[in-house]
Amino acid sequence: MSRTLGERLGSKVVVPQDELYEEKRKVWNGAINRYPNAIVLCQSEADVVAAVQYANEQAMSIAIKGGGHHVAGTGVCDDGLMIDLSEMRKVKVDEKRKVAIVQGGATLGDVDKETQKYGLATPTGTVSETGIAGLALGGGLGYLRGKYGLTCDNLVGARVVTANGIVRHVSADEHADLFWAIRGGGGNFGVVTSFEFQLHEVGPEVLGIDVMYDYKDAKRIFTKAQQFLNDAPDEVSFNLTAMELPPAPFLPEFLHHKKVVAVSGMYAGDPKEGEEIVQPIREWAVPIVDQTGVMSYVELQSKLDVLVENNIPVYGTSLYFSELNEETVDVLMEKLDHAPVPTVLSQLWALHGQMNRVPESETPFSVRDASFVLLLDAMAMPGMDEDVIEQWIHSIYTDLLPYSHRNASYLNGIGTIESATKATYAANYDRLVGIKKKYDPKNLFRHNHNVNPND
Known part of the structure; x- marks a missing residue:
């Protein structure tokens, strides 16, 4: 299994026999102890595409690690493929549009450090080592919530690698259904390799x-x-x-x-x-x-x-x-x-x-x-x-x-908890199921608050 993946991605693939495996399978929560079949240390969107395509061919489930800070340890899985984005942390500010372009492995600290150079910020959380990806995809509560809303409310675009390995740029005008789904629907719909966040004048x-x-x-x-x-x-x-x-x-x-x-x-x-x-x-x-x-x-x-x-x-x-x-x-x-x-x-x-x-x-x-x-x-x-x-x-x-x-x-x-997931999405759950069926019918992205395409 790993040889084929290794041929595609070389040393970026870590398997259980490798020295790095024990370190790389760990997430923030020490209560989580899971063993993926392979870990891909992605350095580019192309790496993510290759990893997702392989998982799709092999019908392997996928766990996505951005910052790895979720209490449920959703960034790692037993068996399956772990996609680690922690080396993809670039943040670029488009000062004219007041938009930050943020790679999927960036932390809140990475975002704040760069945007504050311009006296700008987007709503994030309150612990700087948290990954921006999981935070934004699940909502994003922080100190700017009263003035500017949630992190997901300030998402204006993203690049998403869906379960078939296709990269889609999503926004209100492109793949609007997928854009709607990732603003609070979690990691159910693909790997977000970069986000575009609206910025506001805050600080320094x-x-x-x-x-x-x-x-x-x-x-x-x-x-x-x-x-x-x-x-x-x-x-x-x-x-x-x-x-x-x-x-x-x-x-x-x-x-x-x-x-x-x-x-x-x-x-x-x-x-x-x-x-x-x-x-x-x-x-x-x-x-x-x-x-x-x-x-x-x-x-x-x-x-x-x-x-x-x-x-x-x-x-x-x-x-x-x-x-x-x-x-x-x-x-x-x-x-x-x-x-x-x-x-x-x-x-x-x-x-x-x-x-x-x-x-x-x-x-x-x-x-x-x-x-x-x-x-x-x-x-x-x-x-x-x-x-x-x-x-x-x-x-x-x-x-x-x-x-x-x-x-x-x-x-x-x-x-x-399935009951908590459904109670929280409430009337939006059925719409999420429809989008899940379209973009991830095999439920490869299921190590999360899962929206089951068969519901």
């Missing part, structure tokens, strides 16, 4: 929100957050993170093992104007630490990197909520108070503004009317029982499901 300095409160005030903070969100201007986006701080050297000793609620975010406008607008956020309770202030956009975008270590086993889940009412908060806090490990990140991201004005049918990303999304991750440090952690994460999902917004989840933050 912005007002970053960074306040830390005592966990004992969590209930009050959640209530205040909902009240603030009801009238929040588009320029403000914020996330609430409940966690126990690690005994890390970058933290003062009095914060070691301290349970806190951290509020992080930004004001996407004139920092001076923003100070007064974000002031209430700094007064939801008595802060332990308040580092809110003007900083570079690139610094803000990488500030949370320290919380997301590489190769640690992580178990995660996600649900949307129409509002943070008392019942929902009580259930969540009861679960957090009985967490089996201290290494839990429980994030509630406030949702409003431009991202919620996009009609539900305009992109596959259909959840446009929730006010918060929960992203909860538990990390299994050495010596911890992973089965217990996984069961606890599942119990959070099942216990909070009755309080959730139409049983929907942010698919970039949850395992590949």
Whole structure:
């Protein structure tokens, strides 16, 4: 098998006998342990085409690794072919059109670093090492969501290698059905070798929100957050993170093992104007630490990197909520108070503004009317029982499901659960199935939140 592929791609093919194989099959989540038949280290679109054509001929399933940061480890598969785009990271800015042309293996940090040279940005996420491809294809929530929408909302074109190995440039005017599908439909429809993102004037300095409160005030903070969100201007986006701080050297000793609620975010406008607008956020309770202030956009975008270590086993889940009412908060806090490990990140991201004005049918990303999304991750440090952690994460999902917004989840933050996939795509699912049948009838691209062509 690998010889034929090797003839086409030479040393770019890594097989289980090769020294590089163990390193290259790994993804960000250390809980994922899968063994593909071969890995292709793509350096060009032509490499991707050759790999996909081979997989199609052999009826092999395909896993696509961009940044490899999905909690479900969708970038790697057992058996099958793993297409690794991590060497394709170029970012080019068309200043005249205010568009960034971004290769499929680029990280958010790669994008921000280049676009900020021009005082421009496109909405991305909040951890700079995340791959832009998976983020954009699954939605893309970040600090610009209120002002400029999701990452997928700012996608204006792309180059896609579909299951038959054909390259298609997609946009609103070319292969419009495929263009619609990749703006939230995940990696179901092909390998995106490059993206074109609309850019906006942001930075180079912005007002970053960074306040830390005592966990004992969590209930009050959640209530205040909902009240603030009801009238929040588009320029403000914020996330609430409940966690126990690690005994890390970058933290003062009095914060070691301290349970806190951290509020992080930004004001996407004139920092001076923003100070007064974000002031209430700094007064939801008595802060332990308040580092809110003007900083570079690139610094803000990488500030949370320290919380997301590489190769640690992580178990995660996600649900949307129409509002943070008392019942929902009580259930969540009861679960957090009985967490089996201290290494839990429980994030509630406030949702409003431009991202919620996009009609539900305009992109596959259909959840446009929730006010918060929960992203909860538990990390299994050495010596911890992973089965217990996984069961606890599942119990959070099942216990909070009755309080959730139409049983929907942010698919970039949850395992590949079929019921969650269908509930989240909702009325858009059938349309996605039709497009899947057209471009990937054999379901080669199935290591994802799968849209089954046979549904």
